[in-house]
Amino acid sequence: MPRSRTHTPNGTRTRWRLGLTATALLTATAVVPAPVNAAADDATDYSITVDPKSTGAKIDDTMYGVFFEDINRAADGGLYAELVQNRSFEYSTADNGSYTPLTSWATQGSGTAKVVNDGGRLNERNRNYLRVDLDGTDAGTGVVNSGYNTGIRVEKGKKYDFSVWARTDSADGTPLTVSLASSDGTTLAPSLELTARGDKWAKYTGTLTAVTDSTAGRLAVTAHGSGTARLDMISLFPRDTYKGRPNGLRKDLAEKIAALHPGFLRFPGGCLVNTGSMEGYDEASGWQRKRSYQWKDTIGPVEQRATNANFWGYNQSYGLGYYEYFQFAEDIGAMPLPVVPALVTGCGQNKATDDDALLKRHIQDTLDLIEFANGPVTSEWGKKRAEMGHPRPFHLTHIGVGNEENLPNEFFARFKQFRAAIEAKYPDITVVSNSGPDDSGSTFDTAWKLNREANVDMVDEHYYNSPQWFLQNNDRYDSYDRNGPKVFLGEYASWGNAFKNALAEAAYMTGLERNADVVKLASYAPLLANEDYVQWSPDMIWFNNHASWGSANYEVQKLFMNNVGDRVVPSTATTTPSVTAPISGAVGLSTWATTAAYDDVKVTGEDGTTLLSDDFSGDASKWTHTGGGSWSIQDGQYVQTDVAAENTMVSAGDTSWHDYDLQVKATKKSGKEGFLVAFGVKDTGNYYWWNLGGWNNTQSAVEQAVDGGKSTLISKAGSIETGRTYDIHVKVRGRQVTLYLDGQEWGSFTDDKPAEPFRQVVTRDAKTGDLIVKVVNAQAADARTSIDLGGAKVASKAAVTTLKAAPDAVNSETATPVAPVTSTFDGVADTFTYTFPGNSVTFLRIKSG
Known part of the structure; x- marks a missing residue:
C-alpha cells in the first residue's frame, strides 16, 4: 500500500499503441452499417479487426489473483471468523490511544x-x-x-x-x-x-x-x-466456517474471494510487511510496539501466537496466520505468494537496518518459511506444518522480498543477499523484487535499473491513479523489454468504487492481457474493507458483521478472472486523436499538513500582459477559499496557519486563462510537508498542482486532479527546507508545462494523451476453443462497432455477459446496480456489427464453427 492515501504514487504518460506484434497496425474507421443487435441513434462508430492467424501472448493460469492485507479490519473482525474482539486482553494504550486491555x-x-x-x-x-x-x-x-x-x-x-x-x-x-x-x-x-x-x-x-x-x-x-x-x-x-475448518474463515467473505477463481494469493501485505521494528517478539519484556509482520509469530496453537500493533492503527491477533493463509490458497486453488521484509522500511518510514546479524536472521527465517511450506515432515519446519494438520507440502513457488521501499539502493543491496541465499538452497523458487511505491519517478527508475542489471526474475509494481490515468495508459507495458524481468502488478486501483472507476480499470486490464508475456501476475488492491473500520478506500469487497457485497470493481475483476483465456489473439481497434486544446484554468495556492506563507504572485500572458498581480500588501479579496485551513494576511504575506489541515486550496483568476506564466514566492513555516502551487484550476476537483515536499517531505511531483482523482505526471526525490523562501515559476504553453525552481528548470511534461474510452482485447480459451472478445466502452455514447474476425471459423451464436450501469453507480449492502447480465447474440459472422452500450464492459464468447 502506498504511504499516503491522499498523495498517491502515480505515473507519467506514454502514447497508447494497439496490437501485440510489430506488424499489428492501427485501423482507421469508416462509417459502418446500422447495428444488428440494437438501434443506436446516439452512437459512435468503431471497428475491431482480429487476426486469428497471428500468435499473441500466452496467458498463464496465474495471471489474475488477489492481494490480502490486514487493513480495514480485513482479518480480525473480517475474514478471520472469530467473533470476540480482544479475546486475550492484549489491547494497549501504547498501541492505540483509545485502547485499554478491556476494550470491547x-x-x-x-x-x-x-x-x-x-x-x-x-x-x-x-x-x-x-x-x-x-x-x-x-x-x-x-x-x-x-x-x-x-x-x-x-x-x-x-x-x-x-x-x-x-x-x-x-x-x-x-x-x-x-x-x-x-x-x-x-x-x-x-x-x-x-x-x-x-x-x-x-x-x-x-x-x-x-x-x-x-x-x-x-x-x-x-x-x-x-x-x-x-x-x-x-x-x-x-x-x-469456510470449508468447515476450526479456527477458520468467515464463509461469505471466503466464498466471494473463491468465486473470483484467483490464480494466486499475495499476503500478508502491504505495509504490514516492512513497517515497524524488524526485531522479533521479545519473550522477556513482551513489548508490543509495531513490528513488521514476521511469519514465525503467526503459527502454532493460537494461544501461543504473538499479537501485534497493526500498522493501520489497530491490534491484530495473528489467529489468521501463515498456516491459514497457505491453507486458504490451497482451498481456492490459488498459488501462495508470501512477502517477507527486506529490512528496509516502507510506507513513509524510509529507514534501512544495518544490523548484519538481524539481516542474517531474517534471511534464515525466509529459508525456514520455504521449508515450512514445502519441506518434508522429517525437516524441522515441515514437521511443524504436519503437526498443525497438513503433512503434504503447500507447493510454494514464488516469494516476494520487500514492499514499496523508497530507498532503492539500500533495498536492493539486501534483496541480493536474500535472493542468493534462496537460490542456493531452493533454486526453483522465483524471488520477486519490487520497484518502490510509484509507477514512475526517480525511485522507480533506479529500482528498475538495478533489477534489470541483476537479471531479477520478477518485479512488483504498485500504483493507485485516477480513472483518467488508466484510460490514458493502456499502452504502459507495450514498450517493456520482452527479455527483461517480468512484471507482477501487485497493487493497482483507480480512486473509487463507482462504476466509472471499474470501467477505467477494465479498459486497463485489456492492456495487461495484451502484454501477458510481460505482465505475468496482477491483483487489484486492497481486497477487503469493514465499513465501520476504514483506513483505506477503494476496496474490492465490503462488509459489516452480517453482510458482504462486491463493489463494481469486484464485478469487473470477477468477469475478467473467470474469462481469461489461454492466449491473446492479436486485434486492433479505432483510437482517439491526441488532445490539442491548451491547458486552461485559474491559479491556486495550497498546503498539506503544513503552514506556509506566499508572496508576490504574478500571472502574465504569453504576450507579457499582466493577468494577476498580488503582493498581499492589502487584503486577499482576489482569492477564493475552496479548501480547508485558515488563511490570513500577515506581514505582507498570505499565510495558511493550520498545520493539520489538508488541501487548503485558495484560487484566483479566470478558468479560461491559457498560455501563461505563474510566478510566486513560497516559504514553508512548519509541518510535515512543503507547499503546493496550482495551475489549470477549473474547480475543486479538476486542476494541476506542483506538490513540493510531498509524501512526508520526501519528493516533489506535479499531480493532476480529474473529478477529484489524482495522477502524477512527473516526480523527483527531494525535500523542502523550513524557513527558506523559494522562487517558483510555472510556464504553461499549449499542452506543455515547464517548471522552474529558484531559476533552474526542475522538469517539464506534455499532457496530450486522450483518455481513450474504447478498449478491446481478444483471447482464446484452449479448453473450449471459444474466442473471447472483450470490449470496454467507457463513455455515454453507444459504440456501434464493425467486427472483422479475420476469417476465423465461428458459430453464429455468442454467449454475452454485460456489465452496464450509470458511471456513478456504487454497489452497497442493499443495492447492486452493477451486476452481470447474460444473454445471447445470434448474429456472429466473419464480419458483423455489434453495438456496445455506453458505460459498459461486454464479453462475447464465440464458439468455433
Whole structure:
C-alpha cells in the first residue's frame, strides 16, 4: 500500500499503441452499417479487426489473483471468523490511544474483574489475562464482549463453538456460565455451564446454539463461587466456517474471494510487511510496539501466537496466520505468494537496518518459511506444518522480498543477499523484487535499473491513479523489454468504487492481457474493507458483521478472472486523436499538513500582459477559499496557519486563462510537508498542482486532479527546507508545462494523451476453443462497432455477459446496480456489427464453427 492515501504514487504518460506484434497496425474507421443487435441513434462508430492467424501472448493460469492485507479490519473482525474482539486482553494504550486491555469488554457482577500482567500468565506471548476475584454471591462476576461493528452476529439454528483458558484456586472448582444475549437483553442462545478446575491453565469448550437472529449479540462469561479465577483467550467461533475448518474463515467473505477463481494469493501485505521494528517478539519484556509482520509469530496453537500493533492503527491477533493463509490458497486453488521484509522500511518510514546479524536472521527465517511450506515432515519446519494438520507440502513457488521501499539502493543491496541465499538452497523458487511505491519517478527508475542489471526474475509494481490515468495508459507495458524481468502488478486501483472507476480499470486490464508475456501476475488492491473500520478506500469487497457485497470493481475483476483465456489473439481497434486544446484554468495556492506563507504572485500572458498581480500588501479579496485551513494576511504575506489541515486550496483568476506564466514566492513555516502551487484550476476537483515536499517531505511531483482523482505526471526525490523562501515559476504553453525552481528548470511534461474510452482485447480459451472478445466502452455514447474476425471459423451464436450501469453507480449492502447480465447474440459472422452500450464492459464468447 502506498504511504499516503491522499498523495498517491502515480505515473507519467506514454502514447497508447494497439496490437501485440510489430506488424499489428492501427485501423482507421469508416462509417459502418446500422447495428444488428440494437438501434443506436446516439452512437459512435468503431471497428475491431482480429487476426486469428497471428500468435499473441500466452496467458498463464496465474495471471489474475488477489492481494490480502490486514487493513480495514480485513482479518480480525473480517475474514478471520472469530467473533470476540480482544479475546486475550492484549489491547494497549501504547498501541492505540483509545485502547485499554478491556476494550470491547465490560465487567459485571459484585466481585472484581481486572486485567493483570504477571507471572501467572498463560504463556510468554500471551501475557495479559483477566483476574476475577469472587465474593461468593449468586450473581457472580465476569465480563461481556461486544464483538465488532454493532455486536456479535448469530443466526437462528446455527452452532457457535466457545472456548476459554482458565485456572482457579478454588478447591471445589469455579462454575462458569456462558451466555449470549442481544444488546437489549434478549436471550440469543441457551446458556452453557462449565466448571474450571485446578490452578493450572486448561482449555474449556462448549457449544451455543442460536435460537434467534441478531447482529447485536453480546457474549458474557460469568464466574461463580468464591476465590480467584483467571481467564484468557475467550473465543466464540461460528461452526459454519469456510470449508468447515476450526479456527477458520468467515464463509461469505471466503466464498466471494473463491468465486473470483484467483490464480494466486499475495499476503500478508502491504505495509504490514516492512513497517515497524524488524526485531522479533521479545519473550522477556513482551513489548508490543509495531513490528513488521514476521511469519514465525503467526503459527502454532493460537494461544501461543504473538499479537501485534497493526500498522493501520489497530491490534491484530495473528489467529489468521501463515498456516491459514497457505491453507486458504490451497482451498481456492490459488498459488501462495508470501512477502517477507527486506529490512528496509516502507510506507513513509524510509529507514534501512544495518544490523548484519538481524539481516542474517531474517534471511534464515525466509529459508525456514520455504521449508515450512514445502519441506518434508522429517525437516524441522515441515514437521511443524504436519503437526498443525497438513503433512503434504503447500507447493510454494514464488516469494516476494520487500514492499514499496523508497530507498532503492539500500533495498536492493539486501534483496541480493536474500535472493542468493534462496537460490542456493531452493533454486526453483522465483524471488520477486519490487520497484518502490510509484509507477514512475526517480525511485522507480533506479529500482528498475538495478533489477534489470541483476537479471531479477520478477518485479512488483504498485500504483493507485485516477480513472483518467488508466484510460490514458493502456499502452504502459507495450514498450517493456520482452527479455527483461517480468512484471507482477501487485497493487493497482483507480480512486473509487463507482462504476466509472471499474470501467477505467477494465479498459486497463485489456492492456495487461495484451502484454501477458510481460505482465505475468496482477491483483487489484486492497481486497477487503469493514465499513465501520476504514483506513483505506477503494476496496474490492465490503462488509459489516452480517453482510458482504462486491463493489463494481469486484464485478469487473470477477468477469475478467473467470474469462481469461489461454492466449491473446492479436486485434486492433479505432483510437482517439491526441488532445490539442491548451491547458486552461485559474491559479491556486495550497498546503498539506503544513503552514506556509506566499508572496508576490504574478500571472502574465504569453504576450507579457499582466493577468494577476498580488503582493498581499492589502487584503486577499482576489482569492477564493475552496479548501480547508485558515488563511490570513500577515506581514505582507498570505499565510495558511493550520498545520493539520489538508488541501487548503485558495484560487484566483479566470478558468479560461491559457498560455501563461505563474510566478510566486513560497516559504514553508512548519509541518510535515512543503507547499503546493496550482495551475489549470477549473474547480475543486479538476486542476494541476506542483506538490513540493510531498509524501512526508520526501519528493516533489506535479499531480493532476480529474473529478477529484489524482495522477502524477512527473516526480523527483527531494525535500523542502523550513524557513527558506523559494522562487517558483510555472510556464504553461499549449499542452506543455515547464517548471522552474529558484531559476533552474526542475522538469517539464506534455499532457496530450486522450483518455481513450474504447478498449478491446481478444483471447482464446484452449479448453473450449471459444474466442473471447472483450470490449470496454467507457463513455455515454453507444459504440456501434464493425467486427472483422479475420476469417476465423465461428458459430453464429455468442454467449454475452454485460456489465452496464450509470458511471456513478456504487454497489452497497442493499443495492447492486452493477451486476452481470447474460444473454445471447445470434448474429456472429466473419464480419458483423455489434453495438456496445455506453458505460459498459461486454464479453462475447464465440464458439468455433
